[in-house]
Amino acid sequence: MFNRIAGIAVNTFRESVRDRVLAALIIIAIVVMASAKVIQPVALGEAEKIVKDLGLSAITLFCVLIAILVGGRIVYREVEKRTIYLLLSRPVRRTEFIIGKYLGMMLVLGVSLLILTAGFYLVLVLTGVKPDSRLLLAVVMTGFELAILTAVAVLFSTFVTPIASAVFTFLIYFIGHSTHLLKQLAAMSPVVAVKFIGLFLYYLLPNLNNFNLRGDVVHGAPLNPLAIVISIAYALVYTFTLLFIAVVIFNRRDF
């Protein structure tokens, strides 16, 4: 079983690496990070903060775009090109197919994160900013955020078109960073139904802000190790749940 999943994952990785969108996004991200060098002389003593903020934000933004744009079509493309029939006629379970596709996409994102982080550290060296090991922790937490987001993209990819999947995943991403507003709404509203719906959605939707350590890391604020461990566990449980739903939907589809 593991061999089959690994095979699908590696093939998904190879296929995605050939995608021009991926290469274009990585190049643009590195150019954005390098633009910090231009900003540096006009930053009036705040260059270090700007270089770090810009680098970490570019890594997150462009990896999120890769997850949404590339991840949103990995399953649909197989169905559209009818290669799914070839795959499923072999002794490959649908569950293995979904997990393999997801892991392949995570491999793409892992490699993208590595390339972008290397580019970021190069920019730090070029701009004379001391590379701080805590910055890596912020990147790792971005990786866990991407794990959830990719699972969302794969889930949508099992039953809607790539464009719809990209739109829905982006909406989940945006709402996932605004869930605190739902909690505030529930706390402020005197209507019981609004309170219930607000809290229900707050706990149902992914709280992606849990994974944003960039501000703390850049400002040198103390980090809470327990919160980090809980966030990682949250990402794993959420991802498994989404993949399970994706498998259920995919199993029900008639090919």
Added chain:
Amino acid sequence: MNLTEITRPVPRGPGWLVTLLPVVLVVWGFVGVYLLQLAFDSTARPGERLVQELAYFPSGVALREMAIEYREAMADFIWLVAIDYYGRHEQTDRRYEWLGHIFEVLTTLDPRFIGAYHFGAITLAWDAHQPVEALRILFSGMKANPLNWQLPFDAGFINYILIGDYQSAAKLFQVASKLPDAWPIIERWVPYATARSGDFATAREMWKDLYYSTDNKKLKELIVRQLKWLKLEEGRAKIQKAVDRFIEKEKRVPAGIQELLERGYLQELPEEPYGGRYYLEGNQVRTTTPASRRGSG
């Protein structure tokens, strides 16, 4: 095979002029766009420009929610816009109507951006002449960053130099001096404020301390301007004191500064730091340097 078919000349491709035509058209298209934008910019009325400036800055709370997880990066962008805004107005009309608003938005987006509070408060207090607004921004910064010494220190400085509230200044310097990594110099500022001295020499020392504490080029320029202005005021106060003594003793207004020097009321003529000269208008000391050249006070 027919011989004419073999020797038929190969049809020639389009000439270089035809190949180049699309490129030329595209270049001219962009030249046209550039010229039209130039024409548009020159016809925009000042009111429109003001609206455009304001349009960059919706409320900080709205921007914070729109920026989702890119608040710090958005704050950095607004920091660059704030520097540009400040620099542009510093070079032209020296009116900073939106400066407070910009720094408010900036610090709402990134409440831990100490450099923004520091620069924003000093420029607001001295260049925009809004010390109360500057203190408000600093106090909101102190709430968000209770362990940072720079913010109570800046608030104390504004209270001491601009507002003249020495009691509050002493309290704020005391608070700042007890916070982690506080600048050791602050300890010596506490007695200054407690003694309510408020004299030129103390103010000069404080500005100098501030000058050596910052890497911010614009802030350094502001401090140099303030030191120059302080020198002018110090010279003017010195001559004014001599004039008052003269009037008290001689029961008349001196004919000019030269008379003060000749009669020994003034030992030497203080230097006018802007290159102008001091003169008397009735019993008041004035300078020939116009107010617009003197910077703020």
